[in-house]
Each structure stands twice: as C-alpha cells, then as structure tokens.
Amino acid sequence: MNNNIQNVITQIKDELIPIIKTVVQDEIKTNIEDFMRQSELRAKELSLIERIIRVEEEIKALKEI
Secondary structure (H helix, E strand, C coil), X not given: CHHHHHHHHHHHHHHHHHHHHHHHHHHHXXXXXXXXXXXXXXXXXXXXXXXXXXXXXXXHHHXXX
C-alpha cells in the first residue's frame, strides 16, 4: 500500500511540475513585459520633463537679455 501511495504521489508530481513551470514562466514573462512597458513610459516622461526644464531655462535666459 505504501508503494502504491508513493507511485500515485510520483505520478501527480510528474504531471504537476510541467504545469507549474508553464504557469510560473507565463507569469514571469507577463510581469517582465509589464515592467519594461512601464519603464519605457517613465523614461519618456523623464525625457519630456528634462526638455521642459531646458526650454524654461532658455526662455528665462532670453528674458534676461
């Protein structure tokens, strides 16, 4: 009986491990894609803010002339 239980556990393990790996890989892939998308948006926002600051500084410099 103990051997039978071990066989069932081994069979369940052999069936579940590939499923779990697939789910985890899909989740990681999705999370990395989301992170990259958000990082790109933040980089664009930062670039725009830097441009605005440069333009404001140029306008201020032109007003002083």
